[in-house]
Amino acid sequence: MPPTMMALRAHARGGPEQLVYEQAPTPEPGPGEALVEVHAAAITFAELTWDQSWTTGDGRDRTPVIPSHEVSGTVAGLGPGAGGVSPGEEVYGLIDFDRDGAAAQYVKLPAAHLAARPRSVAHAETATLPLAALTAWQALVDHAALKPGEQVLVQGGAGGVGSHAVQLAAILGGSVTATGRAAQREFVLGLGASAYLASDSEQGGEQGGESAAIPPGGFDVVIDTVGGAVLDACYGMTRRGGRLVTLGEPPDQDKAAALGVHATFFIVTPDAVELAQLAALVDTGRLRPVLSQTFPLREGRAAFEIAGRPRPPGKTVLIVR
Numbered sequence: 001m002p003p004t005m006m007a008l009r010a011h012a013r014g015g016p017e018q019l020v021y022e023q024a025p026t027p028e029p030g031p032g033e034a035l036v037e038v039h040a041a042a043i044t045f046a047e048l049t050w051d052q053s054w055t056t057g058d059g060r061d062r063t064p065v066i067p068s069h070e071v072s073g074t075v076a077g078l079g080p081g082a083g084g085v086s087p088g089e090e091v092y093g094l095i096d097f098d099r100d101g102a103a104a105q106y107v108k109l110p111a112a113h114l115a116a117r118p119r120s121v122a123h124a125e126t127a128t129l130p131l132a133a134l135t136a137w138q139a140l141v142d143h144a145a146l147k148p149g150e151q152v153l154v155q156g157g158a159g160g161v162g163s164h165a166v167q168l169a170a171i172l173g174g175s176v177t178a179t180g181r182a183a184q185r186e187f188v189l190g191l192g193a194s195a196y197l198a199s200d201s202e203q204g205g206e207q208g209g210e211s212a213a214i215p216p217g218g219f220d221v222v223i224d225t226v227g228g229a230v231l232d233a234c235y236g237m238t239r240r241g242g243r244l245v246t247l248g249e250p251p252d253q254d255k256a257a258a259l260g261v262h263a264t265f266f267i268v269t270p271d272a273v274e275l276a277q278l279a280a281l282v283d284t285g286r287l288r289p290v291l292s293q294t295f296p297l298r299e300g301r302a303a304f305e306i307a308g309r310p311r312p313p314g315k316t317v318l319i320v321r
């Protein structure tokens, strides 16, 4: 392994202006870890604002840091005791946010967090999946226990997590209503939603008015990827005994209890078994990765700078090789 690699790094806490493309030491896999030669890495625009992105698990500064925590690549080496994947295997995974990410030629992570990547799509598409698809899967399956035939509302259906939640809820047999801007209606209906409520003005809600898309008594399951006022509205849209899963912020348990709603917030965790299930859904053509745009690794800073600007739905991905 070469002693150094090219990487996108930040030497001081801040925003995209801190990111520099430079030489860095090639990581060495420790016990239980795999070294992955990165082909593509997806970014999460908000990650530079999170404490974990700058500190170790016990809160110590760990600059310089490497961002981008979703990887698709090839196993290049294994540390002592690492198993489950083999050198040369094409894999993908979610990298914990309190360790260096994949905006680099190589990244190390626990081998147990890697799964064989879907082979029917390119590395760039593969890299869009780990965070968003795992979050959506864990929200629907692990936390909401969605059952076939249930009515599901996905708030923010065109977003990174939302676009996967819409697809997965439909795959799991739910009847899916989604919200988002009017301009995203066709995109979201194309993912498998059967009704769409536009959150912005001109075109209004679903034909027949917003109330036509809300089942009497409320939705069985509501997934909120937006927060704020949108989350406030979710309690009353969930049926008594229904499940509300929030992703951006914890729910107000008093409001939920007053309406008989089971409300949960969770943080996604790496899970190789679930990644393998997601890869199978991609390879059977049922789950579609949503790639917004790509940047070469050397332009990684520009990739982070487009946050907030109009762009196609889906994840922004750094192409490394």
Ligand SMILES: NC(=O)c1ccc[n+]([C@@H]2O[C@H](COP(=O)([O-])OP(=O)(O)OC[C@H]3O[C@@H](n4cnc5c(N)ncnc54)[C@H](OP(=O)(O)O)[C@@H]3O)[C@@H](O)[C@H]2O)c1
Residues within 6 Å of the ligand: 046, 131, 132, 135, 155, 156, 157, 158, 159, 160, 161, 162, 179, 180, 181, 199, 225, 226, 227, 230, 246, 247, 248, 249, 266, 267, 268
């Ligand atoms: N808890 C966890 O483990 C976990 C994991 C992943 C993400 N998250 C969090 O989940 C949230 C969503 O993440 P993401 O990556 O999916 O973000 P995202 O891609 O920005 O998606 C949010 C979506 O919500 C839409 N939206 C904004 N305002 C809306 C409104 N009033 N009504 C309906 N839709 C609206 C946005 O549309 P526009 O883009 O057009 O504004 C966008 O499509 C973030 O807070 C993120 O930090 C949590």
